[in-house]
Amino acid sequence: MAPFHVEEMVDGIAGEVRAHRAGGPGLTTAEGVRLLRLLVRAAFDDHGLPVTVAGDVATDGQGRQYSLLTVLEAARAADLAGEDWGAVVAAEVAELVRELTGPSALERLPAEELLGRLHPLVVDAATLPFPEAAAHAPFVAPGFHEFLAVDAPQGTRTLSRADEERLGDPVALRFQARNNLRGLLIERHEVVRDQDGTRFDVVSGSSVFTAGRMTYLDDLVDELTGLPLGPEGAVFAFPSRYQLAFHAIRGRSLYPSLAALARWARTRYAEVPDGLSPHLHWWLPGEVIRLTDYQDGEYVLRIAHEFKAVLEGLEATPGR
Incomplete structure (x- = not known):
């Protein structure tokens, strides 16, 4: 919304x-x-x-x-x-x-300070004034770009391609921005559980960069759960810039967690005026696949071929 x-x-x-x-x-x-x-x-x-x-x-x-x-x-x-x-x-x-x-933060602040204030910001491609505005910003999920943004005293400002070129190498800047975000305090972390086996983690806070933590989701899972992310990856949602939730796929708890996380994402998205996405996504190293669609007024699960293989693997593995 x-x-x-x-x-x-x-x-x-x-x-x-x-x-x-x-x-x-x-x-x-x-x-x-x-x-x-x-x-x-x-x-x-x-x-x-x-x-x-x-x-x-x-x-x-x-x-x-x-x-x-x-x-x-x-x-x-x-x-x-x-x-x-x-x-x-x-x-x-x-x-x-x-x-x-007057002079912008990018013109006024020293380069070293600007580098320390860089963070990845998730931006919906549908909200951009024209597609070319994101030519320098890679996709972090289908339909969403990862912009570099400066958290300046006067507010958050996204970097254009020209801004990035003036400040340094774009690849190094993106690496710096993600490292800066890793260093920010996680304001709130809660675990949603239910007797049916549901389990997913929710990270939230007042920072507009919270959803940007999806850019290092594998390390985030390890940090918050104490276990490395397995080869099946994780299902996650980012209903707003202030919320990121994930379920690390490690067994049959995926089934109830998938439904519960989908409901959570839709509810949280509807509650905020600056929502990002009501959909579920599947995170794999180097790839993000959207798992839900909005059809005929309802959200439906879209089982990608690769994700179907994960579900079948869980069914075939005893004890998982």
């Missing part, structure tokens, strides 16, 4: 939107999502910058683009705390405009 896809006219209703900045519907409701979109556009209007909004990006009349990640983060945090998230949107947009009119 991405918040920034349907465009509506702001002229004539900006005053009404401002009147709702204190209080109003919750951010996770449909009306709250609509209001958030309008608040963003009205806030840019306040600075004389009418924008169009697609995905996580606002574009003004001169073609300049503004990442809305910090706006989403701040609004989400304020909403969870029961605060006036409308006022937070106005403040965050003002910061974006100031960042554009």
Whole structure:
């Protein structure tokens, strides 16, 4: 449920939107999502910058683009705390405009500090203003790109191809970004269990880089479960940038865990306005395969040929 896809006219209703900045519907409701979109556009209007909004990006009349990640983060945090998230949107947009009119973090911070602030950021290809914007960002899962992003004092900024070339070798930068993410504290880790054998791990937190931990899922599994990931890989889900869940495939517990993880992913995706994916994915070294589809209003499991072989192998192995 991405918040920034349907465009509506702001002229004539900006005053009404401002009147709702204190209080109003919750951010996770449909009306709250609509209001958030309008608040963003009205806030840019306040600075004389009418924008169009697609995905996580606002574009003004001169073609300049503004990442809305910090706006989403701040609004989400304020909403969870029961605060006036409308006022937070106005403040965050003002910061974006100031960042554009002055030297950016990429121009202002020393190269060594920028390298220390690099992290992988998962971005939905459907939210990009044009496909070429991700030509330098590899796929981390079907339909999702791994951008490099700088966690600067003024907010999160993704790197363009030109930014990467100025900063260093793109391969080395990606290696640095993933290592930086490994060094970040895991804010929350919980294990979901049930008597039917269900077991999956959930990593969550306030960082927009949380879902990016899928880029080193094999090491993450080892770190959190104490066991290395086996040749069958893991099933995982990333309903938002703030959540990543996985089930390491080690036996017949895959069957109940698969269904439970699918329900968890759909529920969590529907709960947030800045969702990434409601689908299940299968992680193997060097490859990610999506396991679910949305057909006729329902989510259905799509058993890839390779995954079917894993299921058959579990059935044929005694004791697993």
